[in-house]
Amino acid sequence: MIWTLAAGGLDPAAMTALLLSLAVLLGLARLLGEVATRFRQPAVLGEILAGILLGPTFFAAISPEAYAWLFPAEGPVRIGLDAFVVVSVCLLMVVAGLEVDLSSVWRQGKVAAFVSTTGVLIPFVLGAGLALLMPRALGMDPSAAPVPFALFVGIAMSITALPVIARILIDLNMLKSDLGMLIMSAAMVNDLGGWMGFALLLATIHGQGGDGLIVTLVGTLLFVGLALTAGRWLAHRSLPYIQAHSSWPGGVLGFVLTIALLASAFTEWLGIHAIFGAFIAGVAIGDSRHLRERTRETIHQFITNIFAPLFFASIGLRVNFVASFDLPLVLIVLVIAVVGKVVGCYLGAVWAGLSRKESWAVGFGMSARGAMEIILAQLALDAGLVTERLFVAIVVMALVTSLIAGPMMQKLLQRPIQRSLAELLSEKQILLNLQATTVRQAIAELAARAGTLLANLDVERIDREVWQREQIMSTGIGRGLAVPHARLPEIKKSTIVVGRSERGIDFDATDGKPARLIFLLLTPQDDQTSQIEMLRLIAVTFDSAETHQRALEAQSATEFLAALRVGHGESPHQV
């Protein structure tokens, strides 16, 4: 009898600990990830914090026995957790690879090439140069070899974080703009180059001793070359066949993950790391226009919401973030990282003909390091390239650069942040049982609630302004929706109050339907765009019949809010 759980595998005690540790890691990471997202910060920040709380920094200090039981340093539970963490980071790299669109890189041409070249070279030279000149200040282990260390620091400084950048561009509604496409393309070239460089560095370290090195180097180059040409072509040809002749999206899902796991096993065997195979497989497959949006989305949802939190929480488990926190080192790393990248990209962008403001924006956008840098740092830690102090400094740098990239770009380009209707509402702004039976009464009732929310405005004033506006032209927009509104000089921030009427109120809409959902929109006098933006959000949100129905049936303000949260394929997960 082989393969029974009793012999050789996981015994019940280990299984209990493994399931519990996965549950705790996933649960806390998701929770803190959501908290970070609420404050419009990358989820990865909260996820790593969850790991820090559960790791040697905090939980192990409080209860060493419980920690050793849940996250042991060796034995079956540890191996089981490791297996999940490794597969998680590989899957995460598949998603990162899927986002690389080689054909759009070609289309961007010169500008992207400029930005990515200077954006990689300048931080690389700065990082590697300083690491050679003053290795101690950068936290090199005295016994380590200086050249691989310097090369690693250079690569670490030149990497960027495609998913973070994509998320920022989505937030600023710029993903499909010229500038957005340029930034994305440059970041793709940047990432591809950075990871290739790191793969070669790992190859030289692992393959030391003649023949091994050559096998690894040649193998790596051959693998990437073949995967991105023949592999890419094959994936493109296979996808329609798989889609035509297998269940959907299950067939494609299984295909993508099988190929990614195979490629991971291959690169791990080569002596570089499993994640390279996963990443390259993602790039090769993701390029095909035959990969449907829905399939991408299913992969994306599951991996970013389940596997990514597991991996990032495991980062916090690795080291003691307090004991290994070295402020001077953190600051040095941060300064080199920001200066090198921002200046490098700025120069490339200016030379390529972009305006100065745009060029700075490109620089700050590309300086976001996010998850990619953290994965790199973890591999370097495992390979013995960096000390724990430098590891912590790089993780902090990755988080800080990701935090500042969005606000800096927004400030430089002066673009409003895109929000969803649900984000603009809270339970207090929702009145589920309007008593009103006429337009006049409805406005009064909504104005009364708005008055309690806006301290510096009295109810009368709001009511009067909105009613005056309503008399000029009715605001029923059909399909049971109405949007009475006013611009007021007294308020600084737009406010919505929504009321639901059981019977409906006749807002004189062109389709003749009484309004059952009435949105009172109050915007600052001098703000031209907010009102239009809110109208657009209302229209888009209630375009979904399911959302509309659920909003009408919601039994509490919370349920009403829940009804409005419908994804359109873009995940708010900022890795």
Added chain:
Amino acid sequence: MIWTLAAGGLDPAAMTALLLSLAVLLGLARLLGEVATRFRQPAVLGEILAGILLGPTFFAAISPEAYAWLFPAEGPVRIGLDAFVVVSVCLLMVVAGLEVDLSSVWRQGKVAAFVSTTGVLIPFVLGAGLALLMPRALGMDPSAAPVPFALFVGIAMSITALPVIARILIDLNMLKSDLGMLIMSAAMVNDLGGWMGFALLLATIHGQGGDGLIVTLVGTLLFVGLALTAGRWLAHRSLPYIQAHSSWPGGVLGFVLTIALLASAFTEWLGIHAIFGAFIAGVAIGDSRHLRERTRETIHQFITNIFAPLFFASIGLRVNFVASFDLPLVLIVLVIAVVGKVVGCYLGAVWAGLSRKESWAVGFGMSARGAMEIILAQLALDAGLVTERLFVAIVVMALVTSLIAGPMMQKLLQRPIQRSLAELLSEKQILLNLQATTVRQAIAELAARAGTLLANLDVERIDREVWQREQIMSTGIGRGLAVPHARLPEIKKSTIVVGRSERGIDFDATDGKPARLIFLLLTPQDDQTSQIEMLRLIAVTFDSAETHQRALEAQSATEFLAALRVGHGESPHQV
């Protein structure tokens, strides 16, 4: 430095083997699962076959060294695989639990109660009784305790397979019919009862020795009781809150899996098995109408397409299916299983007032054992309750009952099987470049292709019949679609040929749009329903704008087929 891969965890060689073994298991299982699905058989059949090919039955016999490297009996690779298999089966049970809808069980009331009571009791008594009377014939290990063995056989005979039944009902378009709802409700009660019984049996085995037993028994009952009352209420209350205040569907996804893993860890600790916790957690959460269809679907897609194949392939790895195949034992188990279940359910259904035909149909439907029985058998094998011979017999019985359930129900109820448009087409039936510019030419061109596909009919005849029908009334149905058709006494099976016209052909549709996709429908003379069904399929399929667009843009017949494969939330995966 704790937690680095170098110390205590997975070394590169183990990681390579683990990633490769996962890739091979997943890839082959998905592939054979798809092949099974093509023949309208449960995917689990192909998935188990993949495991048998990769396991001791075949692969180990051919290349023992490679087998020992890829699927070792102990060590880190084995533990890593075990960890994935355990988590996979837990997640699979979450999905099974999500499908149990307690509130619909209440609504079904008396009939469901009758069917599930007799449907559980009669096979249980039959199985347990025979196991007590002739334990040797049922393959009991002579050294085993007879009472637990008999109880297990009874439970194994009384379990049913909710997902298989749901799939059959979907295929027959009966899921939402009265009879369908009744069968589903009875199967839910059945499963809940069966699993509870097995949990208690495991509890008595593991807790032997006084106090332990009481703790486990009381713990199990308390857990189930609390989870299905307070837990269910809490989940229902939390879901809108989570949905309102977290990213969607990521927040809910993380919540569901965290709760399921916590519950799994708890029941594993209790001394029953992790899967019970996952199942009960699924039942508690799945009952809430706040769990959105899209969230369910994402969970379902990923788990049935990735984790389920991994688990079922691992079943094949467990034992040598050829060496342990004992034909008399397989036949005995099969006969008891089918007779007990079919007669039991038939009696309950007849007493509750159903017609005889319907009652037999209920019996055969409920006799499908599928994945649930296989999970049960695997636990029993691990617990030492059954020998490998009986394990193999039960697995075969589970597969055979699942295979016959669909055809038997279809025959008894005489319902057509629902197919998708893509399933009715192959590349040969697709003409991407119609040369025709008139209706007359288009019909001639499509009829010519139909003639090559239908051996016993000549082209002239098809052409004439369709053209005659077309002259009575035009078949342009708008939105660029046309459906010329004819009923022919010579053909036995409906046939479609589809042609795409670059310019469009005027089929005199009410919306005035020229037809770009023209479906020639040929159906048997005496078959009243096929034509209507095909018209419905065409309308439903092209209701999706994405599908329509992709079909118009497809560059090959394969791409055209791929475009038609759009899921509407129902997975063809028959676990």
